[in-house]
Amino acid sequence: MSAVVEERVDQVTLTIEDHVATVVIDRQHVLNAVDATTHARLNEIWEQLENDPSVRAVVVTGAGPRAFCVGADMSADAVDKTGLEYWAGLDPNGFGGLSLRTTLDIPVIARVNGYALGGGMEIVLGADIVVAASRAKFGLTEPRVGRLALDGGIHQLVRRVPYTQAMGMLLTGRKASASEMHAMGLVNEVVPDEEVDAAVQRWVDQILACAPTSVRAVKQMVTQTSHLTAKEARGLRLPALMAALDSEDSAEGVRAFQEKRPPVWPGR
Structure with missing residues (x-):
């Protein structure tokens, strides 16, 4: 058994054990919304994992029972940015440094334990395998606050699920259940809330069984x-x-x- 390596910086926890990295966004007071500092830390983590050949699988999730991630932290300083200013400052790697990243050659499993909205949904779209609790809700809700899912949400969703299903979400900003996203093909497995960790472990074990x-x-x-x-x-x-x-x-x-x-x- 490999040693456990745990790092907690800027409300993001990285744990590496037995060839598996677990990344937890832990900002429960804002439903794990991501601010600029958290985004920078996530980018650092992905870069660290890219250069660690011992890591064979990554699990990304949110802390607590309510949310995976609800996107950008809509604090006062974030709201002060215009849409054009936000667009000009977009990270090439996408939301959380993951949604558009193409340099991480390690399987990423999204453990969706609650709300995955806005940028949180974009992180899900940046994963390879998605395991969702039955209570999870998904949505690209940006149009409801006058914004756009520019970090891969619009362009990836329409490529990952049938066109009319994608547009039904993009044009309304509505939330969809885990079972609905499973039916669309975006979610691999939906399980009762208390069985999420066991389901994720099954997928991890199957990855680790491969070369x-x-x-x-x-x-x-x-x-x-x-x-x-x-x-x-x-x-x-x-x-x-x-x-x-x-x-x-x-x-x-x-x-x-x-x-x-x-x-x-x-x-x-």
Whole structure:
């Protein structure tokens, strides 16, 4: 068992244990809304994880029973910004440094324990796997306060779910239940509130059962080739792909199969 590494800075907790990083937004007094300091800290965390080859899966969630994240903290200083000023200052990596990030080659599981609204919904759209509590609510509610979901919400939602379903949410700013988002295909699994952690752990275990180099290659191939045809994408010699093809993991997988035992992944 690997050592537990825990860091808590600016109301964001990062814990790394047994190859799994858990990122918790802990600003419960504002339903885990993200301010500028928290956003900067989240960016630091993603960059740290990008450079940590020991991490094989990431779980992102919100603290407490009520909210995953309700987006930007609508405090007085945030409200003072005009829409144009907000647009001009957008992070290339999207909301929370994650919703549009294409350099994190580690699977990200969104553990949605409550409200995922605005930027919180955009963080969900930046994840690879979504596990939701039955009480969770999703929505890109920005139009209801005269704003727009510019951190990937508009452009990603319409690519991830059927057009009319996406527009039904985007044009009304309405909230949708976890079961509705599951039916649309955005959520992988909906479970009773008390079973969320067990469900997340099942997904984590399945990821960890795979060769880390293969998983990184899959994630990189998907994020780096979405603009290409399948044939064009197959021809790219991406770094993670080439590393996986010539990895110790690849050799170990074959040996384990031949010896009829579970593989022990070197992770390289």
